[in-house]
Amino acid sequence: MKTTGIHHVAIVCSNYEKSKKFYVEVLGFSIIEETFRAARNSYKLDLRVGNGDQIELFSFPNPPKRPNTPEACGLRHLSFEVDDIDESVAYLTSHGVQVENIRIDEITGKRFTFFKDPDDLPLEIYEK
Structure with missing residues (x-):
């Protein structure tokens, strides 16, 4: 397998509107596409970072919390x-x-x- 780069990083958020505002208005990432997936009661927000990198911001009902230890696996x-x-x-x-x-x-x-x-x-x- 030969990779040519990282396509995107996916982030799950607990408060979609708050996270959308942070990544778009504060960090200045531009919106590529915003999709509401009714079957999953979930938003998917594709964001452009820099010249071609992407972040996918997801919302899901009641996602589990992230472990707080910086040296945890993941x-x-x-x-x-x-x-x-x-x-x-x-x-x-x-x-x-x-x-x-x-x-x-x-x-x-x-x-x-x-x-x-x-x-x-x-x-x-x-x-x-």
Whole structure:
């Protein structure tokens, strides 16, 4: 098998409208398509991130909570590349998003930090 990249990342949210507002209005991702699936009582929101990456945002009735331990098996966090981390942190905090202190990656020397989405999913911004 030869892969050519990651097609999308899927996220299940507990409050669709709140998460849609966060990802579209705060993070600035554009909507590709929004679909209500009546048989599943579920929304699927396809979002464009950057020049071609995609996030699928799903809503389901009563989804189970995510384990809170960062080292639990499964996806640890989702990271977005930014040109200017200081500008990005200022932008997020101006929108009421709590952001951790900026750290330096000991391997690459690049700056990064973490924040959370409305369901406490850990998100990272990593300076280009």
